Amino acid sequence: MVNTKGKVYIVGGGPGNPELLTLKAKRIIETADVVIFADSLVPPEIVAFAKEGAVVQGSKELNLDEIMDLELTAVREGKIVARVQSGDPSIYGAILEQMRILKDEGVDFEIIPGVSAAFAAAAVLKSELTVPEKAQTVILTRMEGRVAMPQGEQLKDLAAHGCTMVIFLSITRMTGVVRELISSGGYTEDSPVAVVYRVGWPDELVIRGTLKDIASKVRAAKITLQALIIVGDAVDPGLDAAGAVSHLYSSNYTHRYRRGQEAVSGTQASGNA
Ligand SMILES: C[S@@+](CC[C@H](N)C(=O)[O-])C[C@H]1O[C@@H](n2cnc3c(N)ncnc32)[C@H](O)[C@@H]1O
Structure with missing residues (x-):
């Protein structure tokens, strides 16, 4: 493990509307020293939450090595990095190769989920x-x-x-x-x-x-x-x-938290909420 307090957050930036950021994603962007965002899919409004003095860098013209260089240099200086990706990072986010390098380098990292498109x-x-x-x-x-x-x-x-x-x-x-x-x-x-x-x-x-x-x-x-x-x-x-209707809220459907009307009147059904 790198002996600093630096950390990388792989942040789900949501589909584009800043109001669809999670509170945690917004907080990480606000506090990060370095914000690297996928500017082909993430609009500038999302990274406009970055604090004054933070380095904000688009990644669409960078390759993996260049992105990781930025991340590792910052982390070794004890900085917090927000790597902001579109939607949820687990869907076509190409984060596996990033995580592999972070692991190999002993860098602490965390994934913040986002609203997928x-x-x-x-x-x-x-x-x-x-x-x-x-x-x-x-x-x-x-x-x-x-x-x-x-x-x-x-x-x-x-x-x-x-x-x-x-x-x-x-x-x-x-x-x-x-x-x-x-x-x-x-x-x-x-x-x-x-x-x-x-x-x-x-x-x-x-x-x-x-x-x-x-x-x-x-x-x-x-x-x-x-x-x-x-x-x-x-x-x-x-x-x-x-007229497709889910069982879950049907008045006749019995589950752990509620007895359906048919069960109350003697016909027992079963299921899980
Ligand atoms: C590299 S994938 C990233 C997906 C992203 N991780 C997600 O969870 O939404 C990019 C593709 O996701 C879809 N996508 C991403 N953002 C979108 C948006 N705001 N509106 C519609 N489609 C979007 C498109 O199909 C686009 O080609």
């Missing part, structure tokens, strides 16, 4: 991603690109489940995404899909459609980066009318 997008869509009787599973994935997918994780393999899928890093391959989703058999041309561009940013944009028309809508909107694709019944704008 996936959940900020669900909120903007006013969607529950786990819809009773329709989708009880959410797959967070991406289309194969320069990064090869592990065996069994091709979009087509995963899409066969027909559950809710949140697809990152794939907006430039929209036509291929649609083709894989439909050919999996898990979805049809009529399956609902939403694209959320720059959720939490002032120019946030939501495009809704079906797998039949979404690619042309995205093309027309000229969206080529920073967008999520969410497919499945969970993003069906007509879902309310379908």
Whole structure:
């Protein structure tokens, strides 16, 4: 362990709106001596909380060695470093290689979770991603690109489940995404899909459609980066009318904390809250 009080915080910066930072993330940014932020996805408003005199540095033009040099130099001087990443660092955050170096160098570090763009997008869509009787599973994935997918994780393999899928890093391959989703058999041309561009940013944009028309809508909107694709019944704008209801708050559902009406009148059900 490096013999200083320096420490690195890998901070989830959320999707872009400063109000979606956790209190802890904000406190770390406010107190850090050095703030290194992923300025391709994290807006300057997030690091504007940095204290006067703090070094604030964007990382989009730096490679891993350069970023780690900044972090290690600061920590060896006993400084606190906030490495601010977009959304939640555990999702496509490339933090593994960073942590490996910090561990090898004996540097104390901590991860502060953040609001992933996936959940900020669900909120903007006013969607529950786990819809009773329709989708009880959410797959967070991406289309194969320069990064090869592990065996069994091709979009087509995963899409066969027909559950809710949140697809990152794939907006430039929209036509291929649609083709894989439909050919999996898990979805049809009529399956609902939403694209959320720059959720939490002032120019946030939501495009809704079906797998039949979404690619042309995205093309027309000229969206080529920073967008999520969410497919499945969970993003069906007509879902309310379908009347899917969770057991949890049903008046007849008995669980640890409440007896359902049927149980009270003699018919016993069971379950967990
Ligand atoms: C390197 S990944 C980082 C994901 C991030 N760790 C998270 O939890 O949201 C970048 C991809 O996440 C998605 N993304 C990140 N921020 C976004 C935002 N504000 N709006 C929509 N999609 C976003 C896009 O698919 C983008 O290509």
